[in-house]
Amino acid sequence: MTRPEQDDVTVTACPDGPLLVRGPARLVDGDGQEIERNRATVALCRCGGTAIPPWCDGTHKVNGYRSGDPA
Template sequence: MSRAADDVTITAYPDGPLLVRGAAALQTVDGETIEVTRPTVALCRCGLSTIKPFCDGTHKASGFRTDV
């Protein structure tokens, strides 16, 4: 499957982050823009990252599971 240059995809990885590929606009709950400097970003799902909303890999050490 090919993607158009402006398509955005979000992939939920088992026991891991959400990978966002493409030119997605990220905002805080208050509507403030969150700067994104990469074409692909990993968003935290476990809630333990020190760099939220981005993933820092803490889910691995915490034992976070998505199937619970």
């Protein structure tokens, strides 16, 4: 495994949880508008249950979200 460079972007699918985005990725909404981020690492909801989209608020832990087999 190689070490990530400072400008590398990594997206990690957390089992039964959010997508963690590390690095200087540009996030935009469906209209192409910039989504401001104030952290180097952000968690994007993929369960659909968050109250603060697009961010994960931990709701996946109580709504029974299962990410399934990554294959």
